[in-house]
Amino acid sequence: MMIERSGLIVWVNDTKAARNLERFGSLHYISKKMNYAVLYIHASKLDETMRNLQKLPYVKKVERSYRNEIKTEYSSNMPDKTRFYTL
Structure with a gap:
């Protein structure tokens, strides 16, 4: 069972x-x-x-990460051009 996770980017004043x-x-x-x-x-x-992170005194800004929404499965519909660049 996979738990659905979300990423947050938290900009801080003090690391x-x-x-x-x-x-x-x-x-x-x-x-x-x-x-x-x-x-x-x-x-x-x-x-x-x-909302809880925004209330902290050392947090500047909280952004949501869209990494899990980016397509990571690629298809090679284009022809292979490596044969044109060989010596």
């Missing part, structure tokens, strides 16, 4: 305080250079969690 985001879900990555964190949560709790 040390971003470690506290683990209590909301699975903290995947914290960027010290760009001051953001990637957080995965249950899809059913998405709206509630986004």
Whole structure:
């Protein structure tokens, strides 16, 4: 049974305080250079969690990740052009 998860990009003021985001879900990555964190949560709790994250003093902005909506299955309808570039 797969649990449906959603990703959140949380822009923060302080990366040390971003470690506290683990209590909301699975903290995947914290960027010290760009001051953001990637957080995965249950899809059913998405709206509630986004509202709670916005209330935190060290959070600038919360964005939803659209990674699970991007098509990852590709089809090769185009002809293979590698034979034209051989020596």
